[in-house]
Amino acid sequence: MRVWGLALIIVASTALAHVGSPDVYLESDAGPYHLLVSVNPPAMIPGVARVEIRVTSGIVTSITITPIYVNGKDQGLPPAPDALQPSADPHWFAGKVWLMNSGVWELHTEVAGPQGIGKLVIPVPAYARRTLPMERNLGTLLFLLMLVLAAGVVSMAGAAAREGVLAPAVRPSPRNLRSGRIAAAVTTMLVVTILALGNWWWNTEAAELKHSMLYIPPPLEVSYQADELTLKMDENFWHKTRKDQWSMSLIPDHGHLMHLFLLRTPSLDHFYHLHPEQIGEGVFRAKLPAIPSGNYKVFADIVRGTGFPETMVSEINLPDVPGGSFSGDDSGVSTFAFEPSSRFTTVSSLSDGGRMIWERDGAALRAGQVGCFRFRVEDAQHKPIDDLEPYMGMTGHAEFVRSDLSVFAHIHPAGSVPMASLMIAQKDSGVQMGRASMNHTAMDHGSSQKLPAEVSFPYGFPQAGDYRLFVQVKENGRVETGVFDAHVQD
Numbered sequence: 001m002r003v004w005g006l007a008l009i010i011v012a013s014t015a016l017a018h019v020g021s022p023d024v025y026l027e028s029d030a031g032p033y034h035l036l037v038s039v040n041p042p043a044m045i046p047g048v049a050r051v052e053i054r055v056t057s058g059i060v061t062s063i064t065i066t067p068i069y070v071n072g073k074d075q076g077l078p079p080a081p082d083a084l085q086p087s088a089d090p091h092w093f094a095g096k097v098w099l100m101n102s103g104v105w106e107l108h109t110e111v112a113g114p115q116g117i118g119k120l121v122i123p124v125p126a127y128a129r130r131t132l133p134m135e136r137n138l139g140t141l142l143f144l145l146m147l148v149l150a151a152g153v154v155s156m157a158g159a160a161a162r163e164g165v166l167a168p169a170v171r172p173s174p175r176n177l178r179s180g181r182i183a184a185a186v187t188t189m190l191v192v193t194i195l196a197l198g199n200w201w202w203n204t205e206a207a208e209l210k211h212s213m214l215y216i217p218p219p220l221e222v223s224y225q226a227d228e229l230t231l232k233m234d235e236n237f238w239h240k241t242r243k244d245q246w247s248m249s250l251i252p253d254h255g256h257l258m259h260l261f262l263l264r265t266p267s268l269d270h271f272y273h274l275h276p277e278q279i280g281e282g283v284f285r286a287k288l289p290a291i292p293s294g295n296y297k298v299f300a301d302i303v304r305g306t307g308f309p310e311t312m313v314s315e316i317n318l319p320d321v322p323g324g325s326f327s328g329d330d331s332g333v334s335t336f337a338f339e340p341s342s343r344f345t346t347v348s349s350l351s352d353g354g355r356m357i358w359e360r361d362g363a364a365l366r367a368g369q370v371g372c373f374r375f376r377v378e379d380a381q382h383k384p385i386d387d388l389e390p391y392m393g394m395t396g397h398a399e400f401v402r403s404d405l406s407v408f409a410h411i412h413p414a415g416s417v418p419m420a421s422l423m424i425a426q427k428d429s430g431v432q433m434g435r436a437s438m439n440h441t442a443m444d445h446g447s448s449q450k451l452p453a454e455v456s457f458p459y460g461f462p463q464a465g466d467y468r469l470f471v472q473v474k475e476n477g478r479v480e481t482g483v484f485d486a487h488v489q490d
């Protein structure tokens with residue numbers, strides 16, 4: 001009997017415009033304070049998100065969070081704020097927040113200290129992500145209880161047919177014994193049938209719940225013809241049933257409706273960051289640069305009207321594409337094939353003769369640990385360059401890819417939250433963007449603006465394994481991509 005099948009519980013989680021990397025990281029000012037925020041989305045919807053805030057500048061005495069659901073409709077009175085608990089370390093606060101619906105939540109954060117009150121809004125997308133099997137011990141216990149109950153019913157029916165008609169202390173005749181056995185056999189068949197039907201009913205319910213609750217990114221069909229990729233987005237059940245709940249329209253994220261990434265597999269040696277044009281509803285077209293043949297994994301980032309980010313995943317076999325040079329904001333890099341044994345590379349040569357240095361402190365990288373990943377850009381003489389400029393409005397873009405492609409995270413200096421979602425959140429709340437965010441995102445797009453030669457990205461690897469990092473900056477009108485390999489421990 002497949003009693004384990006009885007044991008599926010729907011749980012949920014949140015993720016960003018990323019694959020396999022559900023946690024939210026944000027580095028920002030809140031008034032006079034500077035914060036590094038990480039949010040571990042809930043295991044269920046409704047569910048509890050764990051929030052940790054490290055105060056990296058300023059003295060903070062208390063932090064409260066009010067979660068507000070975003071779907072373009074009035075949410076009525078906000079709930080009472082939850083207070084984060086201070087820890088022994090005065091710079092570190094942690095707490096929990098309930099998220100009740102799938103979609104985007106804004107965590108309205110109020111930070112208090114001697115310098116006054118600072119405010120910050122953290123967008124957190126939430127959705128059911130996976131099912132969990134029942135806990136083994138509980139399952140075993142329930143299974144044994146079921147056996148006891150079933151055996152009890154069978155023995156009761158047998159005893160009733162055998163002795164129910166006899167006077168007390170009268171021994172059953174062979175005829176009584178026979179009817180007892182027949183009753184037990186019939187009851188056994190009945191009980192087995194009932195359990196089988198129950199199991200079937202439960203599995204059907206679980207499958208339906210899974211179908212209606214579990215988030216699956218929109219399907220993406222990719223085809224190649226004459227130097228161009230055509231991408232057709234579709235919708236699945238999850239999207240179709242949520243259309244009236246929130247806006248399915250697309251909004252541009254740093255100037256583009258779609259950010260498309262092509263990565264040659266399994267060597268991870270050719271990487272392209274392209275920006276397809278929308279040519280119809282849900283249909284995009286990308287002009288390809290020169291690309292060598294091979295199997296390419298496709299990641300396509302979009303942001304919905306409420307700020308809900310999604311990453312669609314597909315793959316395509318490409319022939320040698322003659323293509324041209326990169327146009328617009330498109331960029332890419334050709335590098336050495338990935339080898340798990342190489343573990344760490346911290347220096348990457350750039351196409352202009354300069355290099356990019358990963359400023360590691362030498363400590364081992366661990367899964368689930370938040371850190372700031374810093375990269376310095378140098379010229380051919382190994383001097384920090386002074387002509388870094390914003391690339392699509394940001395000082396840098398970084399893509400963290402696990403070697404088996406189970407993780408793909410597109411991160412910016414302000415964190416893992418897409419710029420479009422962040423801007424909606426700031427607009428909703430009327431909270432001014434923090435100074436650091438402004439610097440990070442270099443909002444004025446002016447190419448005359450000169451930036452320091454260093455970029456940093458807050459991130460935590462979701463799981464142990466080998467990773468390749470692509471770090472993109474714009475220098476003197478040209479995009480340079482540094483490539484680094486890393487090994488992450490449990």
Ligand SMILES: [Cu+2]
Binds near residue numbers: 396397398410411
């Ligand atoms: Cu980016």
